[in-house]
Structure formats: C-alpha cells, structure tokens
Amino acid sequence: MATTVTFRWFLAGLVGAATIGAIAGAPPCASASTAMSPFLQDAKAELEKKLAAIDKKDANALFQVAQWAEQNALKTDSKRLLRDVIKINPDHAEARGLLGYEKFGEKWLTKREIDRERAKAEESSMAEKGLKKWKDSWVPQADYEKLEKGLVKYEGNGEVKWVSPEQKERLEKGMTLVDGVWLAKENLEHHRAGEFDVGGKWLKEDEANKVHGDFTNPWVLESQYCALTTTCTYAFAKKVLTNADGAIKRTYEIMGLPEPVAADYEKVGLIMVKDNADYSQLGNQPTDTTDADMSTIWSSFILTDANTSRFAGVTIYEVLQPGNDTGNDDFSLGHCRFAVAAATIRNMTFVEPPSPWFSFGVASYMERYWAPGYSAKKIKPLAKWTLDTLMKEGGTTDLKTYFDPFKATRQTLLQGGAIIGFLIEGQKSKKVEDQWNKVLESFKKPKDKGLLKDFLKLETVLGKDGGKDFDAYVASIQS
Numbered sequence: 001m002a003t004t005v006t007f008r009w010f011l012a013g014l015v016g017a018a019t020i021g022a023i024a025g026a027p028p029c030a031s032a033s034t035a036m037s038p039f040l041q042d043a044k045a046e047l048e049k050k051l052a053a054i055d056k057k058d059a060n061a062l063f064q065v066a067q068w069a070e071q072n073a074l075k076t077d078s079k080r081l082l083r084d085v086i087k088i089n090p091d092h093a094e095a096r097g098l099l100g101y102e103k104f105g106e107k108w109l110t111k112r113e114i115d116r117e118r119a120k121a122e123e124s125s126m127a128e129k130g131l132k133k134w135k136d137s138w139v140p141q142a143d144y145e146k147l148e149k150g151l152v153k154y155e156g157n158g159e160v161k162w163v164s165p166e167q168k169e170r171l172e173k174g175m176t177l178v179d180g181v182w183l184a185k186e187n188l189e190h191h192r193a194g195e196f197d198v199g200g201k202w203l204k205e206d207e208a209n210k211v212h213g214d215f216t217n218p219w220v221l222e223s224q225y226c227a228l229t230t231t232c233t234y235a236f237a238k239k240v241l242t243n244a245d246g247a248i249k250r251t252y253e254i255m256g257l258p259e260p261v262a263a264d265y266e267k268v269g270l271i272m273v274k275d276n277a278d279y280s281q282l283g284n285q286p287t288d289t290t291d292a293d294m295s296t297i298w299s300s301f302i303l304t305d306a307n308t309s310r311f312a313g314v315t316i317y318e319v320l321q322p323g324n325d326t327g328n329d330d331f332s333l334g335h336c337r338f339a340v341a342a343a344t345i346r347n348m349t350f351v352e353p354p355s356p357w358f359s360f361g362v363a364s365y366m367e368r369y370w371a372p373g374y375s376a377k378k379i380k381p382l383a384k385w386t387l388d389t390l391m392k393e394g395g396t397t398d399l400k401t402y403f404d405p406f407k408a409t410r411q412t413l414l415q416g417g418a419i420i421g422f423l424i425e426g427q428k429s430k431k432v433e434d435q436w437n438k439v440l441e442s443f444k445k446p447k448d449k450g451l452l453k454d455f456l457k458l459e460t461v462l463g464k465d466g467g468k469d470f471d472a473y474v475a476s477i478q479s
Contacts, residue, residue, distance in 0.1 A: 043072040059089035066095070149266070150308065161263065180221035180228070180241050196234070209233045215278045224262040225249070226340060230272040232317050236329060237272075240336045244270055246372030247337040251344045251362055254424055256440035268347060269305065269312030270340050272332075279316040290356070290408055297410055300339035300363070302346055311346040313339025330371075334382075338367035352452040354443075355459070357406045357416055364417030383421070383477050390414040399470060400463035418474055419462075426473035428466065435461045 036044075047069055054061040066081035078098075085095040090108070101108040104117060123133065132144040139147065146153075151162040154171055163171065175182045183191055190197070196208040203211065212219040213231050221228045223241035225248040230237050248268060249259050273279050283295030285303060294301035300315040315335040319328050342363040345354065368386040371379055390396065393411040396418070406412065422428070423436050435458045442451040462470070 040073065043069075043074055044077075046072075047074060047077060056084075057088060059085050059092055059095075062088070063092065063095055066098075070098075177222060180223060180234075180238055182222070205234055213274070215273060215275065218273075222267065225260065225265055225267055226270050227267040228270050228272065230270075231274050231278065232272055236317070236332075239329065239333060240270070240272060243333045243337050243372055244268070244340040247341045247366045248344050250366065250370060250372075251341045254362055254365075254420065255345075255443045257443055266310070266347070268340055268343050269310065270336060270343070271303070271312060271314045272317060272336055272339075273314075274317040276316070279314075282314050294408060297408065298338075298413060299335045300342070300367075302339075302342055311343045313341075313343035315339040334367040334371070337371070338363040341366040348446065350443075350446045350451055351449055354451065355403070355406070355455040356408070357403055357412070358420075358455065360408055360413055361416030361420040364413050365420040366417075368414070368417050369421045380477060386414055387418065387474060387478055390418070396471070396474060398463075399467050403459040403463070418477075419470065421477075422466075422470050422473040426469060428469055431461050431464075432458075432466045432469070 047065070050065045050068060054065060056062060062081055063085045066078045066085060069075075069081060070078035082095045082099050085092050086099070086108075089095075093103075096103075096108050100110050102111065102114060104114045109117065126132065126138050130141055131138040132141050133139075134144050134147050143153075146162040150164065152165050152168050154161055154163045154168045156171060170182050173184055175184050176188075177183075178188070178191055181191065181196070187197065190202050194205050195202040196205065198208050198211050211217055212234075215231050218229050218231050219234060219237055221230070221234075221237055221241060223245045226241055226244035228237060228241055228244065230240065232240070252259055271282065273282070279295075282303060283292070283301065286292045286295065286301060287304070288302075291302045291304075295314075299318055300313060303312050303314050304310075305312060313336075315332075315338065317328070317332045318335065320331050321327055342359055345359045345362060369379065369383045371382075390411065393409075393414060396415050397411070399419075402412070402415065402419075423432075428436070435454070439451070439454045439458050442448070442454045
C-alpha cells in the first residue's frame, strides 16, 4: 500500500533501516529498551501490593506510594499517581511541587503559565499608562504603531519625526530630493551636469538609461508621494512622478480628504516597465484573484509587498503607434495614474474598505477622464475615445445591475471611470447627491463602521434615481 511505503520512507531518517524492516514485518530483535529488568519487575509488583493496601481516595496515602515509586525508578507511575493525588486534593502542595506547579495567587500554575500570567498583568498595567511592548522595551502606543511599520525616529533641526531607516540616513547626511534623485550636497554639481551615480560611477543620462533599462538594475526615483521603480528613460520617469503625485492628490480630493502632508506620508510604490517579459513576470506574482486577472485584462494591477503588506501599482509603457512618442507617452502616463490611484486607495486603512467598483472607478477616471494640468476641454477627446471604446466592449451596463455582483472587466473598468466622473462633475438628483455626500463623510471616519452601508445605499440610489442623469453625462462627453 502507498501509505505503508510513505510511512517507511518517513521513518527512515529517524530510526534507520533496521527499524523499518521490523515495521514491514521482519522478525523483531530483542533489545534492552523493550525488555524490563528483574529490578523493575520486582518494583512493579511491589507497587501493586502497596496500592492494594491503601485507600485510593486518601490523598496522603497515595502521595506516599507515589514517592516510593519515584525512589524506585518508576517515574511514569509516580507522575500518574501524583496527578491522582491532586485530583483528590487540588491543594496538595507537595504533590503540586513535584509536578512542577507553583501557587500563583489563588491558582496552581506551571512556571510557563506563571510567566504568561505575569506578562499579561504587566501588559495590562502598561496599557493603562498608554504603553505597549516593542521587542524588549515599553513604548507609547503611537510610537508602537510607527515602529510596526518599520519607521525610526529622527531628531534634527529642532524637530522630531518618524521616517524610514533609509530616509533617516538621507537626513543625517543632509541629502535633498532633486528631480527624483536623492543627492548629497557634494553631488549636486554632478546632477547639474546631467550625470548620475550608477554603481559608484558618474554616467551621462543616455548611458545611465542603458544601464537602468534592465529590470535587474532599474531606476529608483522618488517624488513627494511616490516611490518609482522603472526601466523607462529618466526623462519619461520624471513625467511619471509628476503624474503619480497629481493622481494621488486628486484621489484624496475625490474622496473629500485633505491633501496628505508630504513629510509624514508613506509613499505609494509604483513599478513601470517597458518590456513585456518583465511585465508578465510581475503579473505572475499576485495571489489575489482580482489582481491576477487585472494583469491580463488591463495594463495595470496591484502587487503586495510581502515584507510590509503595502500595495504597489504595476504598469507597462505601451506603444500604441510606433514613432508617435508623444501619443505613446500620454497613453502610458494614463496607465501610471491608474496604477498609483488604485494602490493609493488600497493602502488606506478603513474598518470597512470601499466597494471594489469605487477603487477601480477612481483609477479608471484618473487614466481616461483626468490628467494633471488638463482642462475639461483638453481631456474631453481622451474621455470621448474611452467611451467609444466602451461602446465597442458592449456599452454601458444599467446602474441597477452594474454594482452587484461587480467583476473587473474591460467594460466595467471603462464604465467605472465614467461613474466617478458623473459623481464628482455631473448633474445629479438630490437623492444621489445627498447619498454621495454621506459616503464622503464616512471616508473621513476610517475607524468607524458605516462606510459599507453608505456604499450599498449609494448603489441602490444610483440604480433607482441615477440612470437617466448618468446617461446624460455620458452623452455630454460623446457630443
């Protein structure tokens, strides 16, 4: 049988082939470990006589026999009898002591249990003082939350703030962020000359682009709100950072939230590659089904950082028309806005997260219906082209059936962006307007329940009272 083979294989590393043979049916060999010595046989017999001679409900008498068993090498029997003693008399101190118990308050506990109780008591006492244990130290609750995120405290220039270890090193060295690159004062002249530090060598931009065009050694750049990893050119990467920052700020604005303070903001990760093989390799990593699907149905998806549990957007530079660099740049910048907006919302902490359609809708709006510095007139051709594409994908879905169940498809993603545009820009009925405002109020209370309920009501109101107004909004873009 397969189970027998498996069992034998498992035991082989533990007890050796000889024992395996015995298990398989080979004649067992006598050993000292399986045969009881005459001394133990006599002790066993004497133990039975002693037990027969006492009242087994008498804890003290039973304890005396247990002691005799311990003294005569019958340790297992002794432990068993001691456990019987404390069943009869739970407060038999000597029996408890031999079994490893100590009196702790009104309870008999093992040393491990006592240590655990003391730790709980200490934790409760410290919690009353607003402290929580971080490694071997007690720290304020607010500090604990920062430390859990991998942040460290930096004190300088008369201020105290929490930063990443990397940021602390930069601050201590007096580095500044210039065009996406962190530079020490003595290296600013190199940057002005168009040179970049690549592996300890200062290279011109074209040379640096060649090196960083390989995903094993990409550009790693930063802006106020975004941490970018890319194999695209440095010139294009700077545009990505501008669009990413704009998309992050616009996401907060749409949700009715104040613009984040750059100095305190944990930057959103964004990965943008130009090679299909690199994108496919990254697309194989998501464990979430929807994220995995997004890597194939769209040109952007979300990847989870296993170390920090933070979410990063992933996208690709897409060439729609060879030779049309401006058009390809603009289209790919839309991808970056989608990816970073989706990651921004996923990284927000809510007791009840927003409905999935909303996160995808905001991301789609960022990609197809908005761009930093673009007026409504300038963005309209892109929005119109998007809606034309939506019509080719089957057209808009009735709002009564769009939200539940929601599944991310090209059709629902394109329509999702239009729904967000309608909510923030379109003419809405009072019922829709009021419920949308309730959702915005719930965003401001991330630790409270109620967001899910408000979204469900919004979806219902949109289905009942928003259909005609939404269709009119779409028609206004298409005209």
